[in-house]
Amino acid sequence: MPYTLNRxxxxxxxxxxxxxxxxxxxxxxxxxxxxxxxxxVEHGTFTFDPAAGKVRYGDGREExxxxxxxxxxxxxxxxxxxQLLALPQTRQTSDFHCVEGWSVLDxxxxxxxxxxxxxxxxxxxxxxxxxxHSLGETGYNSSGxxxxxxxxxxxxxxxxxxxxxxxxxxxxxxxPQDRGAPARVVCPYDLxxxxxxxxxxxxxxxxxxxxxxxxxxxxxxxxxxxxxxxxRTAMPPRS
Numbered sequence: 001m002p003y004t005l006n007r008x009x010x011x012x013x014x015x016x017x018x019x020x021x022x023x024x025x026x027x028x029x030x031x032x033x034x035x036x037x038x039x040x041v042e043h044g045t046f047t048f049d050p051a052a053g054k055v056r057y058g059d060g061r062e063e064x065x066x067x068x069x070x071x072x073x074x075x076x077x078x079x080x081x082x083q084l085l086a087l088p089q090t091r092q093t094s095d096f097h098c099v100e101g102w103s104v105l106d107x108x109x110x111x112x113x114x115x116x117x118x119x120x121x122x123x124x125x126x127x128x129x130x131x132x133h134s135l136g137e138t139g140y141n142s143s144g145x146x147x148x149x150x151x152x153x154x155x156x157x158x159x160x161x162x163x164x165x166x167x168x169x170x171x172x173x174x175x176p177q178d179r180g181a182p183a184r185v186v187c188p189y190d191l192x193x194x195x196x197x198x199x200x201x202x203x204x205x206x207x208x209x210x211x212x213x214x215x216x217x218x219x220x221x222x223x224x225x226x227x228x229x230x231x232r233t234a235m236p237p238r239s
Contacts, residue, residue: 045136048181050174053081055135055182065182069120071204072127077120081182084168087112087120094163094188096195097226105232109186110169114157117166117202126206129153132185133201142216150185150196150211151222153239154204161236163188166199189235191224 046057048065056062067084070076090113096104114130134148157164165186168175175181180197187194193213210222225235 047177050081050181065200067183067200067202069117069202069204071131071202072124072206073204074122074124079120084112084166084183088116089168090116090165092163092165092186094186095232096188097191097230099191099193099220099224103230108171109165109167110172111165111167111183111186113160114154114164114166115160118154118158121204123154123204127154127204129205129208130157131203131205131209132196132199133203134196135182135198135200138212140216142212145212145215148196148198148212149209150194150213151205151209152185152187152194153208156238159236159238162238189226189231191220191226193220194224 046055048055053065054062055065065081067079068076069079089110091108091110093106093108096107118130129151131149131151136148137146138148152164156162163186167180167184167186168182170176170179175184180195180199183199184197185195185199194211196211208222214220214222228235
């Protein structure tokens with residue numbers, strides 16, 4: 001049976017973390033840490049300051065965060081962090097399902113729907129997919145790809161029943177670094193290797209592209225629906 005951790009229980013666990021670290025055996029502390037692990041393949045070479053909207057690198061460089069939307073569009077658009085926050089903000093509560101078999105229930109996200117985000121550009125008729133690209137390099141060059149990337153059909157992203165969201169916030173605060181700041185794709189009905197973090201570029205294409213995880217681990221397919229037995233609500237239909 002998949003391990004599930006609801007939001008209230010997670011907060012209780014994290015709230016008592018310090019006490020456990022002092023008084024409990026090491027194996028108990030390891031259980032708490034592993035119950036809701038942070039998974040990332042990027043090198044930790046940057047941090048994000050939401051108050052300033054800046055990405056800061058370990059070598060002292062800093063730059064304004066920006067999301068570029070290009071590819072098969074009439075004219076590419078670059079949006080600053082402030083401009084993203086100025087777009088209509090949507091809140092949603094959805095479950096998060098890791099490929100390892102554990103889930104976190106009732107996660108409170110906030111951000112921009114893809115209907116509102118893609119309204120900032122004029123897609124060309126042949127555009128059918130969006131390829132997302134992340135900040136930072138991965139520790140492994142996968143088929144010539146040195147950063148995390150993932151793709152989805154535009155139709156899926158626009159279907160609000162599927163719950164896709166360009167997330168900028170978590171639990172009423174800016175998205176924390178370990179959860180993918182500045183922005184990540186929330187995809188409640190897909191396994192979490194599709195939930196790309198640290199997004200900095202969106203590229204509209206005519207063809208789907210396998211993501212970094214699939215290229216590095218071919219046993220994991222591009223299409224990654226959460227198994228029905230792990231869902232609390234039936235998955236909406238999609239092509």
